[in-house]
Amino acid sequence: MYTKILVPMALDHGVSTHTLGIASALLSSGGEIIALHVHEAPQGSVSAYLDEATVAAGFDRARAELEDKLSDHPHVTPVIVKGHSSRTIIDYAAAHGVDCIVIGSHKPGLSDYFLGSTASRVVRHAGCAVHVHRASS
Known part of the structure; x- marks a missing residue:
């Protein structure tokens, strides 16, 4: 169980309901979920x-x-910051004492193995636990 969970949210992807559900299941009593969108x-x-x-x-x-998107999740704190997606997620987590990141991921293509998707960069470089939800399509 985790006390401070970060859920990065790409506003154009439909996995946020799933990742927020996973974060809620992993959250310790009295913990905090932060939904982060990097603009x-x-x-x-x-x-x-x-x-x-x-x-x-x-x-x-x-x-x-x-x-x-978070109107049905009053227990989740919305945060929007400017930056580059993966680097900003990693930096935000480190600066705010996040102990778990729950991030959605699409099915990787060949280019992801060479360039890396946001989720794979976060997994490789985050200083905390990372749970990845793979979308079915």
Whole structure:
């Protein structure tokens, strides 16, 4: 059982219900679940075409979507931060005393073995326990 569980949530993937359920099952009495969404800023030439207001509006939409996804989970704390997905998840866990990460993963393709998916990078580099939920499709 864990006292502080981090559940990274990609807002465009449908595994969050499963990972939140797993986190709830693993949580010690009086423990805390944090749902983390890492908002990645537009990169490269795309950023040249977006003004600050547009980028800020995207961040605000992501925050609202995260809060909406968690509306049925009042015991879960929503957190949204800016950064690169895997590195930010790992750094957040270390900085906030997280003792377990429950992360969803898609079925890996060949490119994941060369580049690594977010889940595989978190598994390799996190300083705490990591439970991976593999989506069925």
